[in-house]
Amino acid sequence: MKQTWELVNPEGVVKVERLRLSKRPTTLEGKTVVLRWNGKPNGDVFLDRVAAMLSREVKPVRVIKAWEAVPETIEPISGSQELSLALMRKLAALKPDLVIGAQGD
Secondary structure, three states: OOOOOOOOOOOOOOOOOOOOOOOOOOOOOOOOEEEEEEOOOOHHHHHHHHHHHHHHHOOOOOEEEEHHHHHHOOOOOOHHHHHHHHHHHHHHHOOEEEEEEEOOO
């Protein structure tokens, strides 16, 4: 009995599209910085320290802790593109010049 095998590549095809990066501010003075925590342990501890350092080192700067201002943004894994976009819209509503995100563990 003769067997026939077909070899297939399970990697699939990924279409990569170029993205244009956002402009980066040259200074944080007078800017609004949103700190985004995803709910993992100690990420908030790190971001609290970032907030303290920014407030001490940069005058004036407005620091918003998203997990306090908009608690529903504490989301470890968004689960879908739609949920990610909804999260992004909530953060964008805070009118940040810069968003700093941190995980934990």
